[in-house]
Amino acid sequence: MRAVPQLLAGLLLTLSLPTYSHADEGNQGTIRIGIIGPFTGKSSTDMGESIRGGARVFLQDINQIGGVMGRRIELVERDDQAKPELGVAMAKELVDKEKVVAVIGIANTGVALQAAKVFQDSKKPLIITAATGAAVTKQYMPPAIPDSYVFRLAASDNLQPSVILSDVIDKRKLTQIAILHDDSPYGMYGKENLMAEMQRRKITPVALESFKVGDQDMTAQLSKAKQGGAQVVVVYCLSSEGAMVANSMSKIKLNVPLAGSWTLSQRSFAELAGGNAEGTRMPVTFIENDASNRSNDFVINYFRINNVKSIPSAVAAAQTYDALRILTLAMMQANTTDGDKIKLALEDMKYDTTSTVISRYKKPFSKNDHEAIARNMLFIGEIRRGKVAYAYKEDANSGLIVRTK
Secondary structure, eight states, X not given: OOOHHHHHHHHHHHHHSOOOXXXXXXXXXXXXXXXXXXXXXXXXXXXXXXXXXXXXXXXXXXXXXXXXXXXXXXXXXXXXXXXXXXXXXXXXXXXXXXXXXXXXXXXXXXXXXXXXXXXXXXXXXXXXXXXXXXXXXXTTSTTTSSSOOEEEOSOOTTTHHHHHHIIIIIITOOOOEEEEEESSHHHHXXXXXXXXXXXXXXXXXXXXXXXXXXXXXXXXXXXXXXHTTOSEEEEESOHHHHHHHHHHHHHTTOOSOEEEOGGGGSXXXXXXXXXXXXXXXXXXXXXXXXXXXXXXXXXXXXHHXXXXXXXXXXXXXXXXXXXXXXXXXXXXXXXXXXXXXXXXXXXXXXXXXXXXXXXXXXXXXXTTBOBOOOGXXXXXXXXXXXXXXXXXXXXXXXXXSOOOO
16 A cells, blocks of 8 residues: 555645545446556567566555545556557557547557657547657647647657666766667667767767667677777667667677666666676666655555566656656546546646655646646666666665655
8 A cells, every 4th residue: 555645745736636526436336547558569578568567566556545536547558569559550459449538558669659659649638658750749739730649658769769868978977879770760869869869069979870679799890889989878768678778789899888768677687687787777767676655655556466576667667656646636636537628637736746756747748738747757777786776876866855846
C-alpha cells in the first residue's frame, strides 16, 4: 500500500472536487482508459511491460480511494507489438469498440506517429509515456492544428541530445564523438537532434554510422569510429541494439565510454551487454533504486502487483503512473469524461499533483505546450553492477527534492 499521507492527500483532493452521486455511478459504470504498448515484439517489450505494469499500480491506488467522480477506473489494454500498422488498428479498436475516454502509453515513435492521428481525429486525449520522437506532438500543435489532443509525459528528443552532450562535452571534456543510430524513426529523429546540438556547439562527429533494428554486429561501424579517434560513442537506438553496440565495442577493443538515449536504462540493455554495459550513461527521469519514500513505495507496489523482482523499464513505468494521475485529476477538474473538456483541463490544470512519482507537476501542459517533462527533470544515470544508478552524487542528493516544471 502506498504511504498513508499520499492516499489521504489524493482522497482529500477527490472530495474537494465536484463528484457524481452513487446513482450516477450505477448508471454510468466504470471509466474506461486505454493502455497501449508493445507487450510483445522484439526490442520494445521492456517498455510495453512497464507501461502496463505502471498503469496497474495506478489502477489499484486510484480505486482504493473510490476512483474518479464516484466511478471506478477500468484499464483496457492493447498490444501494438511495436508495429505501426497494428498500433493504428489497436487505436481504432480502443476508440470505436471499447469506448475509452482517453489513452495512455505508446513506446515507439513509429507507432506514435501513425496511431496518434486516430485519437486526434476522434478527440480522445492521448498521453504518450515512452515514445520520445519530437515530431509526434509537434505535428498536432498550433498553428497547424488549432486544438491538439496529443500530449506527452516523456523526455522528448528535443531535450535528450542536449542532456547527453552536456555530460559528454561539458562535464567529461570529450569532443571526439562517434554517433551510431538505428534506422527506425526513433533513431533517425534522435540522430538529427544530436547533429543539430553538435552543430550548435560547432563540433563535427568523427563518425556517423547507422544500423538496422535487429542487427547483432556493429563492428564495421565501430571500426570507423575507432579509426576516426573516437573518445566516446553516443548511440540512439533501442535497448537490444544498444547492447549489441556495447558488445561490438568490446570485440574490437574500442575502450571508450558509451552514452546514449534513455533506452539504455532498460533492463534488457544491461542483461544483453553484461559486463560491457558497465559505465554506460543515459538521461533518465527516474531510477528504480531511488531512496525517496514516494519512489520506494512505487517500486515496492510495482513488484507486488506485477509479481516481478525488477522493473524492465523503470522510466516508462513511472511516467505512465504520473500520466494517469494527471489525467484523472483533469477528469475531476472537468467533472466529466468528455474528451474536449478533459483536454481543456489538461491544458489549464488548477491543482498540483500530490502523489506522483517523478515530480510534482505545476501546470504540466498548456495550449501551446503538450510536453510535461522539462529539462530540469532529467538527470544522468549510469550502469553500475548491472543496475542504473545516479552518475553524480548531487543528483542522488537532490533525488529527495521534488522537481517541478
